[in-house]
Amino acid sequence: MLDDKSAKSHSFQVDLRGLVDLLSHHLYSSPRVYVRELLQNAVDAVTARRRIDPSAPTAIRIVVDQAGLRIDDPGIGLTEADVHRFLATIGRSSKRDDLEGARREFLGQFGIGLLACFTVAERIQVLTRSATDPEEPGVEWLAASDGTYSVRRLEPGERAEPGTTVRLTPRAGAGRWFAPDLVSGLARDFGSLLPYEVTVEADGRTTRTTDSPPVWDRAYSSAAARRSALMEYGERVLGFTALDVIEFDVELAGVRGAAYVLPQAANPAGSGRHRVYLKGMLLSDVTTGLLPDWAFFVRCVIDTDTLRPTASREGLYEDETLAAVREALGVRVRDWLTGLAAQEPGRLAAFLSVHSLGVKALARHDKDLFRIMLPYLAFETTDGRVTLAEFARKHPVVRVTSTVEEFRQIATIASAQGIGVVNGGYTYESELVSLLPEVVPGVTVEELGTDVVTAALDPVEGAAELAMAGFLATARSTLDPLGCDVILRAFFPASVSALHLDTREARNERTREETAAEADDLWAEILGALKSAEPRAQLVLNHRSPVVRRLAAIRDPALLVSAVEALYGQALLMTHRPLRPVDTALLNRAFDELLGWASQNVTELAEEDGQA
Numbered sequence: 001m002l003d004d005k006s007a008k009s010h011s012f013q014v015d016l017r018g019l020v021d022l023l024s025h026h027l028y029s030s031p032r033v034y035v036r037e038l039l040q041n042a043v044d045a046v047t048a049r050r051r052i053d054p055s056a057p058t059a060i061r062i063v064v065d066q067a068g069l070r071i072d073d074p075g076i077g078l079t080e081a082d083v084h085r086f087l088a089t090i091g092r093s094s095k096r097d098d099l100e101g102a103r104r105e106f107l108g109q110f111g112i113g114l115l116a117c118f119t120v121a122e123r124i125q126v127l128t129r130s131a132t133d134p135e136e137p138g139v140e141w142l143a144a145s146d147g148t149y150s151v152r153r154l155e156p157g158e159r160a161e162p163g164t165t166v167r168l169t170p171r172a173g174a175g176r177w178f179a180p181d182l183v184s185g186l187a188r189d190f191g192s193l194l195p196y197e198v199t200v201e202a203d204g205r206t207t208r209t210t211d212s213p214p215v216w217d218r219a220y221s222s223a224a225a226r227r228s229a230l231m232e233y234g235e236r237v238l239g240f241t242a243l244d245v246i247e248f249d250v251e252l253a254g255v256r257g258a259a260y261v262l263p264q265a266a267n268p269a270g271s272g273r274h275r276v277y278l279k280g281m282l283l284s285d286v287t288t289g290l291l292p293d294w295a296f297f298v299r300c301v302i303d304t305d306t307l308r309p310t311a312s313r314e315g316l317y318e319d320e321t322l323a324a325v326r327e328a329l330g331v332r333v334r335d336w337l338t339g340l341a342a343q344e345p346g347r348l349a350a351f352l353s354v355h356s357l358g359v360k361a362l363a364r365h366d367k368d369l370f371r372i373m374l375p376y377l378a379f380e381t382t383d384g385r386v387t388l389a390e391f392a393r394k395h396p397v398v399r400v401t402s403t404v405e406e407f408r409q410i411a412t413i414a415s416a417q418g419i420g421v422v423n424g425g426y427t428y429e430s431e432l433v434s435l436l437p438e439v440v441p442g443v444t445v446e447e448l449g450t451d452v453v454t455a456a457l458d459p460v461e462g463a464a465e466l467a468m469a470g471f472l473a474t475a476r477s478t479l480d481p482l483g484c485d486v487i488l489r490a491f492f493p494a495s496v497s498a499l500h501l502d503t504r505e506a507r508n509e510r511t512r513e514e515t516a517a518e519a520d521d522l523w524a525e526i527l528g529a530l531k532s533a534e535p536r537a538q539l540v541l542n543h544r545s546p547v548v549r550r551l552a553a554i555r556d557p558a559l560l561v562s563a564v565e566a567l568y569g570q571a572l573l574m575t576h577r578p579l580r581p582v583d584t585a586l587l588n589r590a591f592d593e594l595l596g597w598a599s600q601n602v603t604e605l606a607e608e609d610g611q612a
């Protein structure tokens with residue numbers, strides 16, 4: 001109430017139509033939630049009555065007929081005063097005024113749920129009788145969607161038992177929300193885990209829509225029977241056969257339920273949609289934020305009494321409790337994983353064949369897990385696909401490339417020289433390799449540079465190099481304009497005639513040079529200032545290769561240039577990197593020349609044959 005004596009105080013007016021419009025278009029995702037709100041009120045009313053009379057009946061009935069929908073509950077009911085206070089006052093809830101401890105028992109808290117019914121109904125009739133005082137007469141509250149309502153005392157015989165009946169008269173155009181199958185489907189979807197029996201009656205048939213206690217709260221004859229019941233339940237509600245099921249019983253966090261391991265690899269970005277029930281009432285089947293991001297390989301079905309809903313009741317309210325629950329569930333998933341590693345390597349292997357990416361993502365932040373998973377996580381290496389643990393045993397200095405193409409470029413050569421290299425180019429892998437020294441003592445990790453490879457290749461004796469001096473000089477002058485130096489080494493396998501070694505820095509430098517050449521003066525000057533002294537690419541010719549030795553014997557200078565270009569092109573193709581336009585042009589030219597030379601030779605031979 002305002003204090004200022006000179007001012008007149010007024011009460012807010014509520015435009016009910018506007019409010020309902022707001023709720024239906026901006027708060028609730030669909031009018032279907034009206035069934036949830038009715039069920040919720042009925043359940044809360046039964047819970048409230050059971051607090052004062054533990055033997056009170058609990059069954060909730062929904063009846064669908066020509067007139068619309070009716071829901072009966074044997075709950076706490078309302079006195080006439082309650083009707084004015086709670087039903088007719090938007091935003092007031094009997095459940096919030098209660099003690100904190102009691103509030104935890106109720107589903108509702110906002111005092112707006114009943115309004116959801118106006119998204120489908122033009123009239124709401126509530127017939128109620130309070131269980132708190134047998135002397136209190138029954139009351140009828142009749143509300144219309146234009147915002148008017150009336151209250152009438154019932155005659156003594158009109159309602160003998162405590163409890164409430166809510167009747168909805170459909171709005172024009174909203175008839176489909178009252179179709180019997182839809183109503184029982186919604187009651188089952190939202191309320192299958194509610195603690196009290198709910199039935200839907202329509203067309204002379206009665207369907208029970210509750211299926212409680214939840215599958216995880218039932219007694220089983222054995223652990224195997226429990227597991228198969230949980231698996232079957234997951235398949236029914238989530239629609240897939242899980243690789244495994246991880247049961248949650250996190251008492252502190254007030255969470256019961258299970259996580260189901262997806263049978264296919266999941267996209268980490270589009271994951272984390274879980275089916276969450278709050279005290280048995282479905283919140284949503286696409287709830288996010290329940291598990292840590294890394295746990296994208298599971299979908300959960302849980303029931304909790306600690307988490308709070310947002311006002312739309314379609315998501316979880318982000319608070320400290322949710323953060324604590326997320327952490328507790330994350331620990332549980334992690335424990336399952338480590339337990340699998342310790343006891344069931346076969347199942348772990350099956351899991352990793354689908355979800356190794358998720359585990360790698362997780363291991364980056366969790367050294368214990370990384371240590372546990374080390375013997376199981378396979379990486380692409382110069383020793384083939386092996387685990388890091390196995391690889392580190394053979395190569396105490398673990399060399400890692402930062403891109404897939406760098407690995408391709410040097411893997412064969414490095415392994416032929418006895419250098420062990422891990423391909424760190426895939427998601428999370430170089431990060432994990434760099435953590436290796438922290439979990440495996442004595443191991444060091446080094447980025448693999450081209451210098452490591454060249455240093456491992458045998459130098460060629462002076463005399464042998466001198467014998468090839470002419471060939472090398474032609475090779476250097478041919479490739480210099482392409483930003484590539486030429487050196488001669490002896491290495492295995494002899495089948496590789498030349499190796500193109502390149503670093504990212506060298507590639508960047510080449511791009512800069514090319515851009516500078518094409519740019520106008522100002523740009524050329526700016527780009528010129530950026531010129532770096534980074535190493536250039538290298539073509540390493542293999543002295544052990546018979547092809548190289550034969551080519552070195554060519555005397556025709558033009559043919560020698562083409563041969564060098566062909567060697568360069570072949571080495572470049574081995575790197576699997578996209579070719580620059582200059583390189584493609586060079587390759588075409590070299591092969592044209594060589595073909596021309598070969599066909600000319602064939603013609604000369606044929607002529608010689610003809611003369612003979």
Ligand SMILES: Nc1ncnc2c1ncn2[C@@H]1O[C@H](COP(=O)(O)OP(=O)(O)OP(=O)(O)O)[C@@H](O)[C@H]1O
Pocket residue numbers: 037040041042045073075076077078086087092093094095107108109110111112113114115164
């Ligand atoms: N079936 C019922 N039996 C007894 N009281 C009821 C019933 N339905 C509604 N009420 C009373 O009406 C009040 C308002 O109900 P409403 O559904 O609008 O909000 P709420 O359930 O309190 O909160 P929420 O908006 O979170 O659902 C309730 O707090 C309760 O006191």
